[in-house]
Amino acid sequence: MSILVSIEDLLSGNVVEGTRMEFKKGWNPKPIMRSVCAFANDFENEGSGYIIVGVDEVDGKPIRPVFGFPPNDLEAVEKKLIGLCNLMQPHYMPRTSLEAIDGKHVLVIWITAGSNRPYKVPDDVLAKHKTYNYRIRFNSNSIVPNPEQEAELLQLTAKIPFDDRVNTQASVNDMSSSLMREHLEKTKSRLLEESNKMTVEELAEKMNLSQGANEHLFPKNVGLLMFSNHPEKYFKGVQIDVVEFPNGVAGKEFTEKIFQGAIQKQLVDALSYIKTNVIKEKVIKHPDKEASDRVFNYPFNAIEEALSNAVYHRNYELQDPIEVRILPDAIEIISYNGADPSLKQEDFDKGIVRARRYRNRRIGEFLKELRLTEGRGTGIPTIVKALKDNGSGSPTFDTNEPQRTHFLIEIPIHPEFDDQENDQVTDQVTDQVTDQANKLTKEQIEVLNFTLKPQKRKEILEECLGLSNQTKNFSTHIEPLVVLNLIELTIPDKPTSQNQKYVTTNIGKSVLASIKNRDKNDEVTN
Structure with a gap:
C-alpha cells in the first residue's frame, strides 16, 4: 500500500519533520521494532511516524542517492514483520509500502498513532528470553521512558485526540471519494492511481480515516472534517x-x-x-x-x-x-x-x-x-x-x-497605512477630539492609555485606577468612554461575555494625541 505523500517529499523533510522519520540502511528488526513501538505510542501527539529502510543517513539527514532495498526481499520482510508485531503488547501492525526513488526502491514502514496505547515491545525481539519495555520518541530517538514519562504515557491510554476518534454517529459513505483523491493528487501520492478502482470504504481504510470491522466500520472525525462536503452536519460551528x-x-x-x-x-x-x-x-x-x-x-x-x-x-x-x-x-x-x-x-x-x-x-x-x-x-x-x-x-x-x-x-x-487612516480620522473629528479632550477626567485619560491594549473591566478598575470592581466605578470611569466611542468592546455582539475586553478606538487615540500636544503647549507657556 502506498503512503499518502510522495517519497521525494518524505525524504526532503519539508512535509514530515525529522523527528517523525528514521532512516535505516538495511533491514534490522531490533531497532526497527523499538521505533515502531515508540511511534505507535505517539507520546506527544505528533501523528504518524515513518521508518525508511534502504536509506543511509548522516546527522539525521538522508544520503542521496539512496542505498536501496531489494524488491525481491519485500515478501519475506513483510512476513517477518507480522511475526515481530505479534510480540508487541497489545498487538499492533504498521503499514508498508515499496517506493521507487533514485532509480532504486526503498521500504517505507508507516506507523500511525495507535488507538490502544500504551504499547510494549521486547528490547531484543530476536532474543530467546525477552524483556519488555514501553518506548517513546525523544527528539529523534526511541527511548525507554523514565518513571515520570511512563506515568504520563499510561495516563494517555484513553486520551485519543478528538480528530483521531471514531464517530459512530456517521457512516464511512458520508466521506467524499473525490475529496480524498484530490488530497492524494496534491500530495503526489502513488495511492491516487491505485484508488481508481477502490470503493470509499477501501480508500478510507488505506488513508487511515476509518476504524472497525467490516460490519461495524465507522469514519474518524478527521475524515468527516476534511473529506466530507458538509462537516457542519456533524460538528456545529465548523466554519x-x-x-x-x-x-x-x-x-x-x-x-x-x-x-x-x-x-x-x-x-x-x-x-x-x-x-x-x-x-x-x-x-x-x-x-x-x-x-x-x-x-x-x-x-x-x-x-x-x-x-x-x-x-x-x-x-x-x-x-x-x-x-x-x-x-x-x-x-x-x-x-x-x-x-x-x-x-x-x-x-x-x-x-x-x-x-x-x-x-x-x-x-x-x-x-x-x-x-x-x-x-x-x-x-x-x-x-x-x-x-x-x-x-x-x-x-x-x-x-x-x-x-x-x-x-x-x-x-x-503597517505604519504607512495606519498613518493614512489616522490622518483621515483626525481630519473628520478634529473639533470633536479637542472638545472631548478638554472634558475628560484624569481617571478617564488613564483608562484610555491603559486600554491601548485590550483589558478587562476588572483589570481597568483594579489595576489601572486602584478601585473596586463595582457598577458605580464602571459607570463613572469606563461607560462614558464607550458612549463617546473612545473605547470599544472587543466582543460587541456579546456585551456580557466573560471574555469581554475594552480597547481604545482610533478616535480615542486621537484624543490622547490631542491631550499630549495640549500638555506640551502648556509646558512651553509656563
Whole structure:
C-alpha cells in the first residue's frame, strides 16, 4: 500500500519533520521494532511516524542517492514483520509500502498513532528470553521512558485526540471519494492511481480515516472534517467567519463572509478572499536613493500562518467558529477554546513557544502534507519574521489567561497605512477630539492609555485606577468612554461575555494625541 505523500517529499523533510522519520540502511528488526513501538505510542501527539529502510543517513539527514532495498526481499520482510508485531503488547501492525526513488526502491514502514496505547515491545525481539519495555520518541530517538514519562504515557491510554476518534454517529459513505483523491493528487501520492478502482470504504481504510470491522466500520472525525462536503452536519460551528469593521467593532457597519465545507477548503477560500479583498500594497519612493520599497498593509504569509494555526489547533468539540476580524488598524484571528495549557502567556511574550502536546495530530499531518502550515513549533516565529520583514509592528498573542477560553493573534497594520487612516480620522473629528479632550477626567485619560491594549473591566478598575470592581466605578470611569466611542468592546455582539475586553478606538487615540500636544503647549507657556 502506498503512503499518502510522495517519497521525494518524505525524504526532503519539508512535509514530515525529522523527528517523525528514521532512516535505516538495511533491514534490522531490533531497532526497527523499538521505533515502531515508540511511534505507535505517539507520546506527544505528533501523528504518524515513518521508518525508511534502504536509506543511509548522516546527522539525521538522508544520503542521496539512496542505498536501496531489494524488491525481491519485500515478501519475506513483510512476513517477518507480522511475526515481530505479534510480540508487541497489545498487538499492533504498521503499514508498508515499496517506493521507487533514485532509480532504486526503498521500504517505507508507516506507523500511525495507535488507538490502544500504551504499547510494549521486547528490547531484543530476536532474543530467546525477552524483556519488555514501553518506548517513546525523544527528539529523534526511541527511548525507554523514565518513571515520570511512563506515568504520563499510561495516563494517555484513553486520551485519543478528538480528530483521531471514531464517530459512530456517521457512516464511512458520508466521506467524499473525490475529496480524498484530490488530497492524494496534491500530495503526489502513488495511492491516487491505485484508488481508481477502490470503493470509499477501501480508500478510507488505506488513508487511515476509518476504524472497525467490516460490519461495524465507522469514519474518524478527521475524515468527516476534511473529506466530507458538509462537516457542519456533524460538528456545529465548523466554519471561518471573516468580518470587516470599517469603523471598529463598536461601529454599526460591518460586512461578513462565512466559509464552510471541508476545513482545508475553508482555509484556502478564506485566505484567497483576504488576499484579494484585504491585502494592499504601497510603493514608497525615497529622494536619496533610486530603489523604492514595497510594503503591504499586512504580509500575507503572516495571515496565512496565523489562520492555518487556528484551523490546526482549534477545539472542534466546541460550536464557536474561527473569527477573523478586520479592523481599521489590525487583523484579529480568534480560535476557541484557546492555547494548550502547556503554553504560557510569558512564552508568547518572549517569542519562545513550543507545544508540549498537539490537540489535532491528524489534522496537522494533512495540513502539512498540503503545505498549508509549517512544521513543529515554527508558526509563531514565521509570523514574527514576516511582520519584521515587512516593516510592520510586532504581533500580539493573547492566551486569555487564566480562563483560556480562546486564543487571539492580533496582526497590526503597517505604519504607512495606519498613518493614512489616522490622518483621515483626525481630519473628520478634529473639533470633536479637542472638545472631548478638554472634558475628560484624569481617571478617564488613564483608562484610555491603559486600554491601548485590550483589558478587562476588572483589570481597568483594579489595576489601572486602584478601585473596586463595582457598577458605580464602571459607570463613572469606563461607560462614558464607550458612549463617546473612545473605547470599544472587543466582543460587541456579546456585551456580557466573560471574555469581554475594552480597547481604545482610533478616535480615542486621537484624543490622547490631542491631550499630549495640549500638555506640551502648556509646558512651553509656563
